[in-house]
Amino acid sequence: MKLKNTLGIAIGSIVAVTSFGVLAQGQGAVEGELFYKKQYNDSVKHIEDGFNPGARIGYFLTDDLSLDLNYDKTNHTRSNDGTGNQKIKGDTGSLLATYHFGQAGVDSLRPYVSGGFGHQSRTNVLADGHSGRDQSTLAIIGTGVKYYFTDNLFARAGVEADYAMDNGKWDYSALVGLGVNFGGNAGKVAPAPAPVPEPTPEPEAPVAEVVRVELDVKFDFDKSVVKPNSYADIKNLADFMKQNPQTTTVVEGHTDSVGPDAYNQKLSERRANAVKQVLTSQYGVESSRVQSVGYGESRPVADNATEAGRAVNRRVEAQVEAQAQ
Template identity: 50%
Template sequence: MKLKNTVGLVVGAALAASTMPVMAQTAGSVEVEAFAKRYFTDSFRDLNDGALVGGAIGYYLTDDVLLNVGLGTYRNLRTEERFGADNKREDIDGRLSHVEAVYHFGEGNFRPYVSGGLAHQELDQVGKSNRDRTTMALAGFGVKNYLNENFFLKAGVDVAYGFDHSNTEWMAGVGLGLNFGGKAAPAAEPAPAPVVAPAPAPQPEPQMQAVRVELDVKFDFDRDSIRPEFRQDIQSLAEFMKTYPSVTTTVEGHTDSVGSDVYNQRLSERRANAVRQALIAEGVDASRVSAVGHGEARPIADNATDAGRAMNRRVEAEVEAKVQVR
């Protein structure tokens, strides 16, 4: 398969996937990739270094683990020794098929990875009709840059160890790929409606006053852990809710504009859930607290400045109760 044909398959898959709901880098999504690598042969083969071009397809078993299979063909491989009357070096044909597991680190646009698996290599044998076949162990590392929710660029290095010849060979190259077909995260369940007690017998209507308590928790960049200075504010809100057991609240998470919409949506949900769990840990019944993430859609400050982005990385909640005036 020629490289231009492989790239054509990737572009065709991108057009076919344009109508699909896309959640990149999630469990259940699929990646297809076209790659080109510089191939450094083992010295015992008496071959010059060449290239390996081909394609691969993978399936995300989890948000971080990708199972990948691929096939490449060798280009520009020639023997170092010269043959025949014209004293030319002989061209060598061959291919490399592989299956590997790839583990990705972190979240967001840049994702480093490590990989490991097995490969089967076939090369022409000089002056013979049969082929040199060997099974190889693969290990590699590199980084992917997700340009958007669909497309990514990849650069990496792979080392291959042949079991049959005890040879070690290297490959370094780049790839262009497409990610599509992931499943969207389930929406948070709404809190159940509070149970309304039976109306008591008519009494003289007391004078009531509304009391409101608001919570504003700020977060560090790309983090969902609660900073220590906001624990007292969360405890105060929990005590208020335990004092007035009929009130409920919705915890709303937000992010700044750095990163993709999909990643920021998930980050805002994780922040909201972190504050919700903190309220529950302080003794508030789980049915009285719900959580929702708004991503970067509701800024309260200018995302063009550090100070503005710091204000937008927040979780907000408020409760209101009617208190009898004595």
């Protein structure tokens, strides 16, 4: 198949492939290219400069670094020693690492540098007394730029220098190419995540109002008998506890400072028990919900130096809290 037909089919295939929209640059991408280069043959005598068609396939190890396998044919080079138009044939294979600069994307320019090794073989070089070589190992460096028409289709222009390790001489080439890449992920803008709707705040529970019922029963001097005028207050406490069955209470007994401490302690306990007895026996509050305790004369609320103050200290206190329904 003629070269012209081969290039036409290849370029048509490149354009067709890019229409699928599945190609991309970046890490994991595979890049294929057809190129044509002007070869300046300085390392071998009696050979004209030529034009070498070739192909390249590369794999991106990262978004910027690719490993490229290259192959080109020496099809249009001739002897120039005056013996006639003897055609020189040959080929070159190489493995290059290529580092790209800039960002991938539509209408982007990506300069690059490359380096690696290759092997070159030429036929007919030794014929008719020519003094050139037929094979050589090459060290190759290059630079250039790629222009991306789309995320997938690009053109390349670059230069390369080949150092022949056999004779220590350099050859040079200038090249242009057209290629595609596929399978990577660079140059694509990730779709913005769908906004997450803010959670609808749950309606705040109404703040429960705390209702408190207090009891303050007074006693005569040295007595622990509940006076009749205190029964109504005790009943209010009992009614409240019945309306709020989850409530409990502590009935606290107190005395004034007259008398020994030990005696007053016992007296305060009897007073607390007397109020508890009225709550449970007379008004029906469960005994398990009422605790009684005596504090003797240790917690005065008034001055024990006066009769009025001592009367205030001879008391039983209780309180109950509940949330309003």
